[in-house]
Amino acid sequence: MSSLVKKTPLYTAYAGSALLETPLLNKGSAFTAEERLAFNLAGLLPPRYETIEEQVSRAYMQYKSFDTAINKHIYLRVIQDNNETLFYRLLQQHLEEMIPIIYTPTVGDACEQFSDIYRSARGLFISYQDRHQLDDVLRNATKRKVKVIVVTDGERVLGLGDQGIGGMGISIGKLSLYTACGGISPAYTLPVMLDVGTNNEKLLNDPMYMGLRQKRVNQAEYDEFVDLFIKAVKRRWPEAIIQFEDFAQPNAMPLLQRYRDQVCCFNDDIQGTAAVTVGTLLAACRSKNTRLSEQKVVFVGAGSAGCGIAEQVISQMVAEGLSETQARAQVYMVDRFGLLTDTTPGLRDFQQALTQSSATIAQWSYSSEFPSLLDVMNCAQPGILIGVSGQAGLFTEAVVRAMKKGCTTPVIFPLSNPSRQVEATPEQVINWTDGDVIIATGSPFAPVEFNGKRYAIAQCNNSYIFPGVGLGVIASKARLISDEMLREASKTLAAASPKANNGSGGLLPAFTELAALSKVIAFNVAKVAMQQGLALELDDAQLQQKIDDNFWVPQYRQYKRVSA
Numbered sequence: 001m002s003s004l005v006k007k008t009p010l011y012t013a014y015a016g017s018a019l020l021e022t023p024l025l026n027k028g029s030a031f032t033a034e035e036r037l038a039f040n041l042a043g044l045l046p047p048r049y050e051t052i053e054e055q056v057s058r059a060y061m062q063y064k065s066f067d068t069a070i071n072k073h074i075y076l077r078v079i080q081d082n083n084e085t086l087f088y089r090l091l092q093q094h095l096e097e098m099i100p101i102i103y104t105p106t107v108g109d110a111c112e113q114f115s116d117i118y119r120s121a122r123g124l125f126i127s128y129q130d131r132h133q134l135d136d137v138l139r140n141a142t143k144r145k146v147k148v149i150v151v152t153d154g155e156r157v158l159g160l161g162d163q164g165i166g167g168m169g170i171s172i173g174k175l176s177l178y179t180a181c182g183g184i185s186p187a188y189t190l191p192v193m194l195d196v197g198t199n200n201e202k203l204l205n206d207p208m209y210m211g212l213r214q215k216r217v218n219q220a221e222y223d224e225f226v227d228l229f230i231k232a233v234k235r236r237w238p239e240a241i242i243q244f245e246d247f248a249q250p251n252a253m254p255l256l257q258r259y260r261d262q263v264c265c266f267n268d269d270i271q272g273t274a275a276v277t278v279g280t281l282l283a284a285c286r287s288k289n290t291r292l293s294e295q296k297v298v299f300v301g302a303g304s305a306g307c308g309i310a311e312q313v314i315s316q317m318v319a320e321g322l323s324e325t326q327a328r329a330q331v332y333m334v335d336r337f338g339l340l341t342d343t344t345p346g347l348r349d350f351q352q353a354l355t356q357s358s359a360t361i362a363q364w365s366y367s368s369e370f371p372s373l374l375d376v377m378n379c380a381q382p383g384i385l386i387g388v389s390g391q392a393g394l395f396t397e398a399v400v401r402a403m404k405k406g407c408t409t410p411v412i413f414p415l416s417n418p419s420r421q422v423e424a425t426p427e428q429v430i431n432w433t434d435g436d437v438i439i440a441t442g443s444p445f446a447p448v449e450f451n452g453k454r455y456a457i458a459q460c461n462n463s464y465i466f467p468g469v470g471l472g473v474i475a476s477k478a479r480l481i482s483d484e485m486l487r488e489a490s491k492t493l494a495a496a497s498p499k500a501n502n503g504s505g506g507l508l509p510a511f512t513e514l515a516a517l518s519k520v521i522a523f524n525v526a527k528v529a530m531q532q533g534l535a536l537e538l539d540d541a542q543l544q545q546k547i548d549d550n551f552w553v554p555q556y557r558q559y560k561r562v563s564a
């Protein structure tokens with residue numbers, strides 16, 4: 001492994017039970033004889049010295065003893081809160097099996113049941129009531145040198161709506177992937193939950209609910225609070241990346257626009273999802289010997305995520321040679337009232353440039369006020385269908401069959417998370433297209449057998465993008481995260497597609513390749529940041545060295561004691 005394995009000892013003043021209770025430092029039974037002596041651990045641990053491999057075997061045996069995904073999740077979180085090195089070593093060895101447990105889909109259940117399954121503290125819960133003491137709150141964080149913050153207000157968690165304080169689950173899950181797949185040391189990551197109340201009645205009436213028991217604060221209070229938070233972060237950790245996660249539509253885009261030129265931040269649901277989707281679309285088009293600019297693309301779900309992807313698709317079409325007008329004419333946004341057209345009332349500002357002209361649809365035959373998804377399939381005959389609606393079942397048999405009639409090998413991405421919110425299951429899509437389809441989902445799905453053929457289901461999830469982008473930003477000390485940097489991440493992902501490169505295999509690399517892929521994404525993204533004058537100036541060898549130096553591997557270091 002080219003990553004740096006730190007051979008130098010780590011000096012710490014922690015000792016005795018305090019050392020065992022510090023998850024970043026705890027080694028449990030792996031503390032050596034000398035360390036047990038030096039750190040006053042005698043008698044606090046069973047006498048046998050174990051290696052991390054032995055600890056992993058026990059932990060895996062225990063993991064296997066749990067029958068349900070949520071209990072496996074709870075168990076892994078307990079290990080994480082007890083011994084982070086062991087947690088990541090266990091994860092590294094069983095990555096494909098455990099990612100769906102610590103991340104989507106199980107993390108959705110963990111968010112919904114957050115207060116019920118709560119075990120111990122992690123990250124920062126910053127409530128609206130703390131707004132005048134944010135510097136103190138940030139100083140209380142157990143991590144001193146924070147490089148990545150994933151912050152949510154829990155208002156739109158995956159496709160599950162307002163989960164209030166339960167949103168903390170998604171911040172924790174994303175950061176676990178930053179470490180497992182992007183090599184960011186857990187010592188540098190901080191999950192944050194901004195608790196401004198919840199409008200979820202079920203939570204407000206739940207005696208177990210641990211968040212503020214009030215309705216969400218009003219818009220002016222909210223904006224002021226978020227602003228105080230961003231400023232406090234800027235004072236405490238000026239270089240930290242702030243990843244906005246699972247904010248509801250009315251806040252997601254405005255917050256991104258307000259802060260993206262001031263602080264090193266991005267919105268994972270808008271920009272991360274757009275980057276992974278465009279990358280996966282490029283791979284799909286390449287494996288079909290076509291170009292994105294030759295396709296008509298239909299989106300179901302015209303929220304900030306759908307519109308964010310649509311704008312990136314348009315940029316890509318323009319980069320391939322279309323005029324902007326041509327590109328926009330090839331993109332169709334459908335929401336619950338039907339196709340967005342220039343006569344649709346009440347459009348949000350980010351939807352306005354994504355409408356179809358009434359002149360185009362005047363030639364269509366449709367019966368309701370605005371063309372339905374099925375009408376769009378029949379009349380526009382798109383080659384690509386993308387679901388970001390958060391609504392299960394919207395890709396009906398009629399819709400998929402109509403699409404198949406109008407094109408060869410449709411590209412269908414039901415992306416809503418977690419699995420139960422998916423617009424159609426891979427099995428349905430494969431059945432309704434007689435197996436002639438390129439498919440990717442947002443949450444993981446098992447391979448599908450159809451007519452003796454096995455279809456691997458690519459997981460088009462932003463986890464292909466953010467760990468590598470984060471690593472690149474940290475390694476190059478980039479000040480901001482530009483669209484060009486994210487576009488480079490998409491291109492790098494597309495270039496790694498086994499199916500596009502070899503004609504067979506998965507549309508996207510396996511999750512087990514993610515650490516290696518993240519390093520390549522980091523390198524390419526950092527190069528773009530440098531070209532744009534946003535980062536340190538490094539030559540290729542220096543940059544690679546920085547990436548390797550920043551790539552943490554889960555191994556115990558030797559400890560030496562310093563007096564407190």
Ligand SMILES: O=C([O-])CC(=O)C(=O)O
Nearest residue numbers: 104158159269417461462
């Ligand atoms: O967390 C995921 O799996 C993808 C994502 O950002 C979302 O659905 O909000």
Ligand SMILES: [Mg+2]
Nearest residue numbers: 158245246269
């Ligand atoms: Mg999200």
